[in-house]
Amino acid sequence: MAPPRVAFLGTPSVAVPSLDALASLQSIDVVITAPDKPSGRGQNHVPSPIKTQALRLGIPTLQPEDWNSLNTKDAWLALKIDLAIVIAYGYILPPWMIESCRLGVWNLHFSQLPRWRGAAPVNYAIWKGDDEVGVSLMKISHALDAGPIVDCLQRPITLASNVPGLLDILSRDGAKLIEKHWSDLRKGSCSLTDQDENRVTWAPKLTKACAMLLPQQKALDIHRQVRALQPWPSVEFDLDLETLKIRSVGLIKPSELPSGTITWSHAEGAWLTGGDGNAVEIVSLQRPGKGIQGALQALQPWGHQGQKQLLIS
Numbered sequence: 001m002a003p004p005r006v007a008f009l010g011t012p013s014v015a016v017p018s019l020d021a022l023a024s025l026q027s028i029d030v031v032i033t034a035p036d037k038p039s040g041r042g043q044n045h046v047p048s049p050i051k052t053q054a055l056r057l058g059i060p061t062l063q064p065e066d067w068n069s070l071n072t073k074d075a076w077l078a079l080k081i082d083l084a085i086v087i088a089y090g091y092i093l094p095p096w097m098i099e100s101c102r103l104g105v106w107n108l109h110f111s112q113l114p115r116w117r118g119a120a121p122v123n124y125a126i127w128k129g130d131d132e133v134g135v136s137l138m139k140i141s142h143a144l145d146a147g148p149i150v151d152c153l154q155r156p157i158t159l160a161s162n163v164p165g166l167l168d169i170l171s172r173d174g175a176k177l178i179e180k181h182w183s184d185l186r187k188g189s190c191s192l193t194d195q196d197e198n199r200v201t202w203a204p205k206l207t208k209a210c211a212m213l214l215p216q217q218k219a220l221d222i223h224r225q226v227r228a229l230q231p232w233p234s235v236e237f238d239l240d241l242e243t244l245k246i247r248s249v250g251l252i253k254p255s256e257l258p259s260g261t262i263t264w265s266h267a268e269g270a271w272l273t274g275g276d277g278n279a280v281e282i283v284s285l286q287r288p289g290k291g292i293q294g295a296l297q298a299l300q301p302w303g304h305q306g307q308k309q310l311l312i313s
Helices: 013-025 048-056 069-078 095-098 119-127 163-187 218-228
Strands: 006-010 031-032 038-039 045-046 083-087 105-109 132-139 151-156 235-239 242-252 261-265 268-274 278-286 292-294 307-309
Touching: 006 013, 006 048, 013 048, 013 083, 013 163, 031 048, 038 307, 069 095, 083 163, 105 163, 119 132, 119 163, 132 163, 151 163, 218 235, 218 242, 218 268, 218 278, 242 268
Parallel strands: 006 031, 006 083, 083 105
Antiparallel strands: 038 045, 105 132, 132 151, 235 242, 242 278, 261 268, 261 307, 268 278, 278 292
């Protein structure tokens, strides 16, 4: 029997480990990725990390702009794909595409489904104080992130965890899931477990509004919010007439200062007091038009040491 015809759909760097793993297991007939995007001052069109890696591996690529167009449908159906793997592709796939693959369309989702369905699962897992996060291999259904689960791997979330670091680990864990279950996937014999709809939580797409700092919240909640919103949109606060982004945080310690007080000195470092009598250590900041700097360096325009009260909305 001829091997199944396989497509890989993905866009960012988190999908690269799985593309590499799949390419080592099976000849991939096509890679589908997002169109090249303009970047930088020159607005030169830059390929996605997946396109770059697919070209390096010698795999043909397609970059449809609209899955609802007849041209895209005709191009896809002409490929006669039996099985598709989807990882952070960035487009909603139409029902006809899902139904066209006799061995199914499979997705790696970076959460312990059914917890944190949606666009930003790792961000919300950190932000809302989960003890762990995972990557789930699931069969795509018509409802968003609702298909049955093949397997899931978990990783702990600590006070040092941030989104880029966890996604790097989970992307490699996801590749291991594909390697582990590939034989059953290509034979159509995977064991599936339905998701518990009573345990569903949602992780919607991040917006600029998420960046608002609420100094009256607990220090631990501020700490989580900062780590959850890296690299974008980043937690922000206004100091006089300038908006600063908090890029990284460190320790938490007791504080007798009012909530929203930021203090800094060479002896103690920079600290922001929350609403529960504790303060968060600010390790790095970013001023408008500047790169990321150590907190004391970024705060030098306000003095080598000082204390300011942030506005509480």
